[in-house]
Amino acid sequence: MTISAWSPLRIGESQLEHRIVLAPLTRNRGTPSQLHKHTWVPNDLMLQYYEERATKGGLLITEATPVSLRASGVPGIPGLFTEEQQEGWKKIVDAVHQQGGVFFCQIWHQGRTTHSCLMDQIPHSSSDVALQGKFAWNDIPARPYEKPVPMSKDDIEATQNDFVQAAVNALSVGFDGIEVHAGNGYLFDQFHHSNINLRDDEYGRDIEGRSKFTLETVQKLCNAIGAGRVAVRLSPFGLFNETLGEERIPQWQYLCTQLGQMGLAYVHLIEPRFDEFKSASEKLAAFKNYNVEDLTLKHFKQALGSTPIMAAGGFGPDNFQEGLQSGAHDLMAFGRFFVANPDLVQKLRDQEPLYKWDRSRFYGPFPDNEVGYTVHPSRVFAASGDISKGQLA
Ligand code: FNR
Numbered sequence: 001m002t003i004s005a006w007s008p009l010r011i012g013e014s015q016l017e018h019r020i021v022l023a024p025l026t027r028n029r030g031t032p033s034q035l036h037k038h039t040w041v042p043n044d045l046m047l048q049y050y051e052e053r054a055t056k057g058g059l060l061i062t063e064a065t066p067v068s069l070r071a072s073g074v075p076g077i078p079g080l081f082t083e084e085q086q087e088g089w090k091k092i093v094d095a096v097h098q099q100g101g102v103f104f105c106q107i108w109h110q111g112r113t114t115h116s117c118l119m120d121q122i123p124h125s126s127s128d129v130a131l132q133g134k135f136a137w138n139d140i141p142a143r144p145y146e147k148p149v150p151m152s153k154d155d156i157e158a159t160q161n162d163f164v165q166a167a168v169n170a171l172s173v174g175f176d177g178i179e180v181h182a183g184n185g186y187l188f189d190q191f192h193h194s195n196i197n198l199r200d201d202e203y204g205r206d207i208e209g210r211s212k213f214t215l216e217t218v219q220k221l222c223n224a225i226g227a228g229r230v231a232v233r234l235s236p237f238g239l240f241n242e243t244l245g246e247e248r249i250p251q252w253q254y255l256c257t258q259l260g261q262m263g264l265a266y267v268h269l270i271e272p273r274f275d276e277f278k279s280a281s282e283k284l285a286a287f288k289n290y291n292v293e294d295l296t297l298k299h300f301k302q303a304l305g306s307t308p309i310m311a312a313g314g315f316g317p318d319n320f321q322e323g324l325q326s327g328a329h330d331l332m333a334f335g336r337f338f339v340a341n342p343d344l345v346q347k348l349r350d351q352e353p354l355y356k357w358d359r360s361r362f363y364g365p366f367p368d369n370e371v372g373y374t375v376h377p378s379r380v381f382a383a384s385g386d387i388s389k390g391q392l393a
Contacts (some may be wrong), residue, residue, distance in 0.1 A: 012228025016102060018055070025338070028365050038119050040085075056100030064181050065079055069119045073110035073113055090173040093173055104179050107163060112130060112145065125151070136301065150390060163180065177265050180311050183238055222262055230264050236249075236293065236299075248287075263328070264307050297309070
């Protein structure tokens, strides 16, 4: 039988009717909490945004959702750690389920990529290696990133407990599962990369040590809510947030081999061609220095065994069926095209032209939050090749 985007798939405890997935997309459209400083709550605008993208048997992944105040990074992002946040998410989950959608919550910790001005605590990381450059967001003036606090073993355990609590909260408001954000240079990735993780205890030193925090956390999540409701996102070829570790294939093969034995709902891998700031050709060229001959996700397939693989990064109308038909992956997530086309699934099915995204409206908060989110005043059709330009295009 030929597999296509329209073939059903079982992922852990959930049954999908097609394989087009809403990628996790931070959009910063939450409402400031009146009860808790520095926290944001989901609102009706967000409900409309997710509801519009829900399809029968289609998987949606939420925007990255902080598991605690310390995990939080930029304004407008609702977490899942206060009661009012959970109440807000519950309404959104109900609306998505009403449309027949399957909904996973991406749970997140920014580690060193945030700033104490947003949570009144010095950020945590694997070691005390600060990001270069400056933190800035909308009207928050630019300021140097801080030297993070290297996490003690107690900090590691407390953070793992935050992830478990967030997952329990997610299930209690009705989410079908959670996806751990372990890519893009955020906290877990700050343990994976040897240029950031300088520890000489069992959470550092070598590939096994640098993988331990992630693997232990995922195992605790599986114990708490069942492996069939747990997924993990990894970016083996990421460079974002100064992730420059050189052992690309062995480090992520080890992670995938271990994750492949846990019975997870899926593992989500970002394609090597995608980068936040570079075009696909610039990104692939950047790997010349890394001694990786074959820049594909195939290195991880065998390691993952029968765990469903979701791929993301650079999919559009011209290339979304190939990887499914060849068996390279089982699902694919769309980011930028889903921003501009809430009805993406139907348009791909009917081969209708797709609108292009407006990069200037990706990340709020804005006084007119709905523009470029649920209202699209001036859309143009995408040209072929737009999707291979970096996210800044
Ligand atoms: C992202 N991406 C992202 N990734 C993630 O794991 N959590 C997140 O919250 C976000 N937020 C986010 C916001 C916006 C506006 C964009 C454009 C991207 C990355 C995203 O999930 C996806 O991997 C990339 O967009 C590549 O896919 P496309 O856009 O090429 O389909």
